[in-house]
Amino acid sequence: MIELEGLTKRYGEKTAVNNLTFSVRPGIVTGFLGPNGAGKSTTMRMMLGLDNPSAGTVRIDGKHYAQLRNPLKYIGALLDAKAMHGGRSAYNHLLCLAQSNGIARSRVDEVLDTVGLTAVAKKKAKGFSLGMGQRLGIAGALLGDPKILMFDEPVNGLDPEGIHWIRNLMKSLASAGRTVFVSSHLMSEMALTADHLVVIGQGRLLADTSMADFIRENSRSYVRLRSPERERLLDVLHEAGITVVEAGNGTLEVDGHSSEELGELAGRHQLVLHELSPQQASLEEAFMQLTAESVEYHAHSEATAAPQWDTSQWDTNRKGA
Known part of the structure; x- marks a missing residue:
């Protein structure tokens, strides 16, 4: 288990991480989300003792990272796949890590x-592609067979097969009772992988909840209906005291009622339905809704960001030409 209590990191007047308190439990994959600049990387670095907190504590199975003897046997991490000596082979890179942590060569x-x-074990890491380097970094995290694993952007550079592999690997590690903590900007992958979410914005904790609860609490869910007897369907819904939103193209949207309830209502009135579908926002939509006020870096389209040139001098020059 990873436990954070009041974790804070300041750089001069800038507070990168602000009083974070949460736990990462074993047996599930916990996703770590936040906009760029939210403090995710700083938080993960403090978990591993790479940065010292300005206040608060982090405990790995009840101990500070510096107190762990042979730390790779407790916690394995992938923070930067490029953090390796490019002149060493993949095998020798891992062997150095193993020997420094009392891990068997086998x-x-x-x-x-x-x-x-295995096929490229003797090749130098500097010749590896981004995806191969990512796999080597994951191998380093797994090396000590730790109970706790941390991954920062683990699918970066991987092909579809590799993405499927790492997704299943994280799930299998969690199902074996290990603690798995993963940070990623790929919402589609996080939605398929994580069971629980910790979301931060501008260094502060915004959410610490299950995936299902996060989406439900930060988005609109409704039921979409379509019928060739649209007007009669509207009458039936209104008579039942159900508020309807007309969404165009003959589609109706209803909040606060289940698809089963609406289907049974239509059935009692012998109404034909061409569509009866519950609609739930995606993880990305829910995330954007929650973090809208915490985004530090806003991009603009080229059209709106284009500079406005003063052409009066050009016109003068052209007249004199």
Whole structure:
């Protein structure tokens, strides 16, 4: 388990992480979300003792990271896939990590096989593609067979097969009772992988809840209906005291009532329905709704961001030409 209590990090007048308190529990995949500049990377670095907090504490299975002997046996992490000596082979990179943490040499071959790099084990890491480097970083995280794993953007550079593999790997690690903490900007992948979400914005905790509850609490859910007997359907709904939103193209939207309830109502009145579908926002939509006021960096389209040039001098020059 990872436990944060009042974790704070300041850089001069800038507060990157502000009084974060949450726990990352074993047995589930916990997703860590936030806009750019929210403090995710700083938080993960403090978890691993790479940055010292200005206030608060982080405990890994009840201990501070600096108190862990052979830390790779407790917690494995992928924060930067490029954090390796490019002149070393994949095998020797992992062997150095193993020897510094009291891990058996045989474990190097095991994790190389797990991540699919056995065939290139003797090749220098500097010649690896982004995806291969990512797999090597994941191998390093798995090396000590730790109970806790942290991944920052684990699918970066991976092909579709690799993305499917890492998704299933994280799920299997969690199902085996391990603690899995993953940060990613790919909402579609997070929606398929994470069971629980921790969301921060401008260094503050915004949400600490299950995936299902997060989407339900931060988005609109409704039922969409279509019928060839649209006017009669409207009458039936109004008579039942149900508020309807007309969405165009003959489509009706109803909040606060289940599809089962609406289907039974239509059935009692022998109404034909061409569509009866519950609609739920995606994780991305719910995330955008919650973090709208916490986004630090706003992009603009080129049309709106284009500079307005003063052409009066050009006209003068053209007249004199």
